[in-house]
Amino acid sequence: MRPSTPSPTPSSTPESARPQLDDSPIGPEDPDALAAAADSTGEPVEASKGASRRLLRSVLGPNIRRLWLAVVVVLLQQAAALAGPVFVTVTINRAIPALGAHDAVPLVVVAVAYGCCVIVAAVLQNMFIRLSVTVGQIVVTGLRTRLFAHIQAQSVEFHEDRSSGTLASRASSDVDAVRGLFGSGIDQIVTAAVSLFYISSVLLVLDWQLGSAALAVMAPVYWSMRSFRKRSLQVYRRRSAAAAAAAGDMSETFAGIRTVQAFSRERANDNRFAGLNQRHRKENRQAAMEMARYVTSSRLVANIAIAGLVLWGAHRVASGTLELGTYAGIVLYLRDLYDKPLRLGGVLDAYQSAAASLEKIAVLLAIEPTVVEPSRPAPLPVLPGHSVGRRVDYEQVTLAYRDGREVLRDFNLSIPAGQTIALIGPSGGGKSTLAKLLARFHDPTSGHVLLDGVDLRSISMADLRGGVALVPQESFLFSGTVAENIALARPDATLEEIRRAAEATGAHRFIATLQDGYQTDVGDRGGRFSAGEQQLIALARVFLVNPSVIVLDEATSVIDIPSERAVRNALRAVLRERTALVIAHRPSTIQIADRVLVLADGRIIEDCTPAELTSDLGLPAKTRELWPHSDS
Numbered sequence: 001m002r003p004s005t006p007s008p009t010p011s012s013t014p015e016s017a018r019p020q021l022d023d024s025p026i027g028p029e030d031p032d033a034l035a036a037a038a039d040s041t042g043e044p045v046e047a048s049k050g051a052s053r054r055l056l057r058s059v060l061g062p063n064i065r066r067l068w069l070a071v072v073v074v075l076l077q078q079a080a081a082l083a084g085p086v087f088v089t090v091t092i093n094r095a096i097p098a099l100g101a102h103d104a105v106p107l108v109v110v111a112v113a114y115g116c117c118v119i120v121a122a123v124l125q126n127m128f129i130r131l132s133v134t135v136g137q138i139v140v141t142g143l144r145t146r147l148f149a150h151i152q153a154q155s156v157e158f159h160e161d162r163s164s165g166t167l168a169s170r171a172s173s174d175v176d177a178v179r180g181l182f183g184s185g186i187d188q189i190v191t192a193a194v195s196l197f198y199i200s201s202v203l204l205v206l207d208w209q210l211g212s213a214a215l216a217v218m219a220p221v222y223w224s225m226r227s228f229r230k231r232s233l234q235v236y237r238r239r240s241a242a243a244a245a246a247a248g249d250m251s252e253t254f255a256g257i258r259t260v261q262a263f264s265r266e267r268a269n270d271n272r273f274a275g276l277n278q279r280h281r282k283e284n285r286q287a288a289m290e291m292a293r294y295v296t297s298s299r300l301v302a303n304i305a306i307a308g309l310v311l312w313g314a315h316r317v318a319s320g321t322l323e324l325g326t327y328a329g330i331v332l333y334l335r336d337l338y339d340k341p342l343r344l345g346g347v348l349d350a351y352q353s354a355a356a357s358l359e360k361i362a363v364l365l366a367i368e369p370t371v372v373e374p375s376r377p378a379p380l381p382v383l384p385g386h387s388v389g390r391r392v393d394y395e396q397v398t399l400a401y402r403d404g405r406e407v408l409r410d411f412n413l414s415i416p417a418g419q420t421i422a423l424i425g426p427s428g429g430g431k432s433t434l435a436k437l438l439a440r441f442h443d444p445t446s447g448h449v450l451l452d453g454v455d456l457r458s459i460s461m462a463d464l465r466g467g468v469a470l471v472p473q474e475s476f477l478f479s480g481t482v483a484e485n486i487a488l489a490r491p492d493a494t495l496e497e498i499r500r501a502a503e504a505t506g507a508h509r510f511i512a513t514l515q516d517g518y519q520t521d522v523g524d525r526g527g528r529f530s531a532g533e534q535q536l537i538a539l540a541r542v543f544l545v546n547p548s549v550i551v552l553d554e555a556t557s558v559i560d561i562p563s564e565r566a567v568r569n570a571l572r573a574v575l576r577e578r579t580a581l582v583i584a585h586r587p588s589t590i591q592i593a594d595r596v597l598v599l600a601d602g603r604i605i606e607d608c609t610p611a612e613l614t615s616d617l618g619l620p621a622k623t624r625e626l627w628p629h630s631d632s
């Protein structure tokens with residue numbers, strides 16, 4: 001099954017929600033706004049060069065031998081390919097005079113040697129291209145796989161702070177930029193470096209005076225290339241950030257298309273996106289300008305140098321201090337000497353772009369998950385007899401999110417095994433926070449959450465996910481069939497087991513009416529089902545896992561009243577003997593609970609039975625005021 005992008009909710013994508021509400025296009029003179037958009041992953045854009053290099057080295061890993069082989073191949077290939085002017089020199093200086101003396105052997109030797117060099121160069125070039133493309137593919141696949149696994153392994157906190165669009169952009173356009181480098185860039189960088197070395201050596205051997213002068217001209221060309229690299233890296237960083245911002249904005253808009261249309265945000269969104277696009281265009285133009293400046297200035301220097309050297313060489317030939325053939329060879333080499341590094345400018349484009357992207361990937365990969373698997377997991381106590389529920393304790397729990405505000409402070413709560421608790425209270429009181437702590441989506445800043453006396457941080461993730469199941473308010477259906485979605489956590493479940501789970505939660509009723517039953521494709525994010533039907537499938541999913549503790553985070557709020565009543569009995573069956581924390585917004589939902597807790601400002605202000613709550617008797621007026629919803 002393929003996961004699809006979740007709909008953003010204000011709490012889950014706070015960063016990405018911001019541009020949606022901001023009508024003003026980000027203008028070209030608004031670098032801070034861009035930086036904010038670029039930093040929608042929350043990371044600084046610059047990483048140490050070392051981190052990018054280390055990342056590249058580790059992705060190349062076992063393929064380093066292939067890389068060395070490619071270097072050897074390109075060394076030989078360049079030796080063969082660059083031999084041409086030497087043959088011209090030998091032909092003019094030796095073979096032609098020998099032919100004048102009726103000796104054709106030197107010319108034949110030169111012709112055969114040249115032919116061999118051409119063939120060897122072609123074969124080696126083919127080999128080099130294949131090797132570099134293979135290495136490139138390995139790097140790209142390795143990076144993408146690593147990014148996917150890394151982002152997926154991050155804690156919920158990480159995802160709450162970042163837009164899914166920007167994360168997707170890292171794994172797609174940034175990895176593609178790295179691929180661009182390996183596609184053609186590496187080939188040209190290596191050949192340019194190798195040919196530079198060869199030509200310089202041969203020039204010095206042919207004539208040290210002209211050779212040294214030619215090399216001296218390389219200094220300003222090199223300096224111009226260095227300053228281009230420095231300037232363009234900044235531009236490429238900004239360009240990549242602008243691309244990510246535009247991609248993130250587009251993905252978020254489409255993910256929230258219903259809200260966009262319901263609130264007529266199309267025009268405002270068009271303006272905002274046009275601003276982001278404009279910014280991207282501007283950065284692209286800036287990159288092209290840098291490139292143009294570099295190419296024209298360095299070509300000018302090189303061409304003036306070539307003209308001077310050609311004139312000087314001609315003067316020496318005329319004065320008899322340089323052989324004509326040597327002069328011809330040097331002139332031919334001169335063009336290549338400057339041409340290759342100048343062409344490197346074009347490759348630097350790909351190189352800089354890849355370097356900027358690699359930096360961003362390295363920064364993302366350096367983030368450690370905040371919720372980590374214990375190094376030495378503690379086993380959960382074996383459950384006695386047929387019992388399934390486990391005791392839950394919140395002990396002196398304090399939790400502050402990243403903004404530092406404490407949502408819970410020294411919070412204590414004991415839930416005996418098998419008890420169902422309904423948690424109610426005003427918005428922002430901390431109900432979902434308690435649920436997230438129990439599912440270990442977050443760890444407490446201090447204090448402990450215990451399952452049968454064992455701190456959640458000491459329990460292996462496999463035991464924890466098998467023991468505690470959370471059904472969020474909006475359940476997510478992945479592309480695939482209904483059966484596959486129910487069996488999400490137990491792909492080995494038989495169809496009979498899947499059916500029993502659906503029957504237990506009341507999902508079977510509507511699944512049975514579908515033409516393809518359990519084999520029905522759920523469509524994009526389960527879009528062909530109502531929110532309530534999606535939620536019933538999600539409940540069946542949990543039933544199949546058979547956890548000891550179930551957390552329903554307003555999971556029944558989207559189920560319509562008649563079907564909620566219908567599933568209430570089923571829910572009772574699902575929750576029976578299990579420990580359950582049910583966040584409820586409807587009085588009808590709390591009927592299934594043994595105990596009701598009213599939570600406000602991170603504190604329990606009422607601990608009573610459902611009967612006490614609904615009877616209006618015995619409860620302080622304050623509690624009744626805090627109970628905002630009603631079925632009637």
Ligand SMILES: Nc1ncnc2c1ncn2[C@@H]1O[C@H](COP(=O)(O)OP(=O)(O)OP(=O)(O)O)[C@@H](O)[C@H]1O
Nearest residue numbers: 011160401402407426427428429430431432433434
């Ligand atoms: N990821 C987060 N980062 C920062 N603050 C958060 C985060 N999640 C929740 N909060 C804040 O913590 C407080 C408690 O939020 P929580 O979602 O637990 O409340 P709730 O009782 O479940 O509210 P509701 O009934 O509206 O869902 C709120 O003030 C909220 O803004």
